[in-house]
Amino acid sequence: MDDEVVRAWRVVEQEPGVVLLDGFHPLKHALRFGGAVRRVLTGDRGALLALAGELAPDVVGVLDGLAVEVSEERLRGLAPRLHPTGVIALAERPSVEANREVLGRRPRRAPVVVLENPRNLGNVGAVIRLAAGFGATGVVTTGELDPWHPTVLRGSAGLHFATAVERVALSELPAGPLYVLDPEGADIRDLPFPDDALLAFGTERHGVSAELRARADQLVAVPMQPGVSSFNLATSVAMGLFHWMSGKR
Numbered sequence: 001m002d003d004e005v006v007r008a009w010r011v012v013e014q015e016p017g018v019v020l021l022d023g024f025h026p027l028k029h030a031l032r033f034g035g036a037v038r039r040v041l042t043g044d045r046g047a048l049l050a051l052a053g054e055l056a057p058d059v060v061g062v063l064d065g066l067a068v069e070v071s072e073e074r075l076r077g078l079a080p081r082l083h084p085t086g087v088i089a090l091a092e093r094p095s096v097e098a099n100r101e102v103l104g105r106r107p108r109r110a111p112v113v114v115l116e117n118p119r120n121l122g123n124v125g126a127v128i129r130l131a132a133g134f135g136a137t138g139v140v141t142t143g144e145l146d147p148w149h150p151t152v153l154r155g156s157a158g159l160h161f162a163t164a165v166e167r168v169a170l171s172e173l174p175a176g177p178l179y180v181l182d183p184e185g186a187d188i189r190d191l192p193f194p195d196d197a198l199l200a201f202g203t204e205r206h207g208v209s210a211e212l213r214a215r216a217d218q219l220v221a222v223p224m225q226p227g228v229s230s231f232n233l234a235t236s237v238a239m240g241l242f243h244w245m246s247g248k249r
């Protein structure tokens with residue numbers, strides 16, 4: 001029985017656009033925000049449904065129909081860094097075309113966060129979680145990192161399904177006034193962010209590239225105490241989005 005379940009999992013896993021959800025929270029958010037969840041495996045169905053009943057009663061019914069129990073050993077074979085909640089799932093990510101349509105739609109009612117060439121999977125997950133929480137239109141990344149990597153999905157708690165997440169080339173950013181956050185910029189307190197802004201942030205180690213800087217309509221800084229060179233990427237995004245939200249009622 002387990003062999004058959006694992007074989008079916010392996011087939012779905014290979015399909016284009018299918019992503020791994022590692023742990024209960026990514027699964028919960030995928031279900032809650034309309035993600036197409038294709039497979040759910042757990043080492044303990046009863047414990048999973050009890051956890052859902054406690055934390056997310058809205059998804060219990062769907063989960064009951066999807067969750068299949070397999071041995072813990074099988075689970076670990078499919079997801080070596082198994083989350084303590086002991087559940088993994090496969091879901092279809094929204095298509096690139098659908099995301100690009102959302103990101104490009106005008107007028108835009110909330111900013112798009114741009115991460116230039118981010119390197120840290122946990123940072124990107126944290127940023128996506130922030131974007132979903134603040135109601136940003138989406139998050140676009142440039143560079144090699146896959147923003148739908150399972151570790152990013154774990155870091156975002158699956159909130160990829162609540163906002164548009166896509167990788168794009170720097171030359172293909174959505175339209176809109178480009179505010180580049182950089183410690184050398186003008187004081188953020190003097191610059192409200194419009195709803196259709198692109199809020200762009202540089203890479204963790206080297207900051208904003210010359211190319212992105214040259215494209216900026218405005219360079220913006222969060223003031224820091226002397227001797228402090230920069231804030232962490234995800235905390236900078238939090239401050240940028242909070243600043244945008246603070247200008248709205």
Ligand SMILES: C[S@@+](CC[C@H](N)C(=O)[O-])C[C@H]1O[C@@H](n2cnc3c(N)ncnc32)[C@H](O)[C@@H]1O
Nearest residue numbers: 181182183201202206207208221222230231236
């Ligand atoms: C860890 S920082 C990069 C540090 C890099 N060594 C530098 O000099 O910019 C990552 C990004 O967070 C944003 N950031 C960090 N501190 C900031 C500040 N005080 N004001 C505006 N943006 C900031 C910028 O977008 C920056 O590129």
